[in-house]
Amino acid sequence: MAMSSEGQLYLVGGVDYKCYLSDIWVIDTKDEKLEWKLVEQKCNLKGRYTHDAILIDEKILLFGGGDGDWSASFDKIDAFDLNSQKLIQIQTLPDENHGYPHPRKFHSSVKNGNHVYIIGGWSKNNITLINSEENATIYGDVWKLSLIINEDKKFYIWTRTLSNLKMPLFFHTSAITPEGCVYTFGGCIDAESMYPSNKLQRFWVQPPELKQIAAFKLLIKNTHLIEEFQKREVKRLREKMEEQHNTTNQLKNSMKENKSEENFQEGDIEEGLHEEIEQNLRELLQTKPSRMFCGY
Structure with a gap:
């Protein structure tokens, strides 16, 4: 879900007991009578779940997710434009050295200004990375997608950050403080047993202020x-x-x-x-x- 600056809450995709969903619903939280309304779409979005919806530049960007056999890539990101009320696709630029994040599900995302951070996740593929199982990979990496505005042009650029989770995770949750400290809690560390974690991990996406460092010490x-x-x-x-x-x-x-x-x-x-x-x-x-x- 994602909340617009005008108080409209959007729900995009998901899954039920029959199929993977691609519909978009909206509810105006300012109305006395809260009522869901279906957003009409000319072109259908591919059904997905375990994705994240983040609002940036009046667009709801859908990060990752997929269905049982497919995972959304990060080179082209599906998005819903709040101004035109249409689905669009945003072409992003890769990290100069690391390219794009690997497609994944069950990750977490946080937003800090014009930057979105993708944390951890899981994928069913043959890529051999940290904690790789025979048919699955658990990620501990952290990626940043930045909106760069240059005069009348806008660019979305990926950066593989230097931050890494101490334990690769999926099915976890993350939150960010106003000072730029990301806290990640829970999730699973084992794709086979689905063993849950109760560990809290922390990393900074920007240098903390001196008073913050002094307070912690x-x-x-x-x-x-x-x-x-x-x-x-x-x-x-x-x-x-x-x-x-x-x-x-x-x-x-x-x-x-x-x-x-x-x-x-x-x-x-x-x-x-x-x-x-x-x-x-x-x-x-x-x-x-x-x-x-x-x-x-």
């Missing part, structure tokens, strides 16, 4: 700081909740004293209090690193 050598910070924040939130509770009681008593019971709704005050507490928790989660190291 500080926490590694002083793990007690996290516990102290959590205790301090719990105490601060508890005190704030008690203060809000006292303020609410004072407001209730004041309204009763003024004989405003007929217009007085306790539920409204309590609902507003809960919303404010939830907002405080969200702000705490968003600002936790800076709060920890700025002494707040």
